[in-house]
Amino acid sequence: MMTIAQIMEKMIAFSEGNxxxxxxxxxxxxxxxxxGELEGLDADTQFILEAAxxxxxxxxxxxxxxxxxxxxxxxxxxxxxxxxxxxxxxxxTAEQIDRVAYLVGHHHSPxxxxxxxxxxxxxxDYIVNASESGYSQQAIRTFLEHTMKTAAGIRLTKTVxxx
Numbered sequence: 001m002m003t004i005a006q007i008m009e010k011m012i013a014f015s016e017g018n019x020x021x022x023x024x025x026x027x028x029x030x031x032x033x034x035x036g037e038l039e040g041l042d043a044d045t046q047f048i049l050e051a052a053x054x055x056x057x058x059x060x061x062x063x064x065x066x067x068x069x070x071x072x073x074x075x076x077x078x079x080x081x082x083x084x085x086x087x088x089x090x091x092x093t094a095e096q097i098d099r100v101a102y103l104v105g106h107h108h109s110p111x112x113x114x115x116x117x118x119x120x121x122x123x124x125d126y127i128v129n130a131s132e133s134g135y136s137q138q139a140i141r142t143f144l145e146h147t148m149k150t151a152a153g154i155r156l157t158k159t160v161x162x163x
Contacts, residue, residue, distance in 0.1 A: 001091035004050045011054050014086065021060055024128060029053040031124035031156065038152035041116060048096055049117040052103035053124060055083045059104075072108030080105030110147050123153035127160060137161065 002010070008029065015021045032053035036046045059078035060070045067074050080101040087097045103121055106112055110122045126147070130140055140161050148154050157163070 004047065004054070007051055007087075007090060008054050010086070010090075011058070014058070016061070018061065021057060024132065025054055025057060027128045027131075028056060028121075028124045031127050032120055035120045035124060035150055035152045035156065036117075039116065039120065039150050041120075044096070045115075045117050048099050048103070049120055051087070051092070051096070052100045052107075052117065052121050055079075055086060055100065056104050056107045056121060056125060058082045058086060076105050076108055079107075116150075119149050120153065123148055123150060123157070127153075127157055131160065137163070 008026075011025060012022055015025070029050060032049050033046075036049045041049065056079070057070075057075065059075045059082050062078050062082065063070045063074045066078070083104045084097055084101050087100060090097075092100075099117070103118055106118065107121055107125060113119050113122060126143055129135070130143075140157065140163070144154060144157055144163075148157060
């Protein structure tokens with residue numbers, strides 16, 4: 001089976017030199033890996049989380065071409081089938097690929113969170129998006145109060161944004 005490093009290398013190549021996309025996926029992966037390890041995830045859940053974090057925005061290039069934007073709903077719609085194809089040769093089990101595809105296909109739907117891997121992916125992506133887009137302190141506080149659940153995600157968010 002491919003390692004996380006090999007999946008990361010494959011995703012960087014897939015990104016075709018788009019520095020924003022590569023930096024974003026690298027940052028989301030870093031936060032997801034950190035939160036997952038701090039929360040004590042088992043090895044399989046951690047692997048699925050990290051694979052999902054690396055591939056969560058796999059549909060962005062297609063969405064830019066097809067729709068002219070990277071709207072979250074388009075990413076979810078297009079991302080699941082793309083990630084299934086992307087991961088097909090990695091040696092991951094069908095169950096692992098199914099879960100990563102589910103996470104990628106729902107990563108803009110925090111109301112549907114159904115597991116710790118999903119929770120952490122949402123948290124990690126939010127930290128990076130808030131940083132990249134300069135979200136207000138109030139928006140970050142609201143997310144902390146209503147969506148953040150992991151102790152590690154809450155601590156990191158408060159530290160990153162000086163709260």
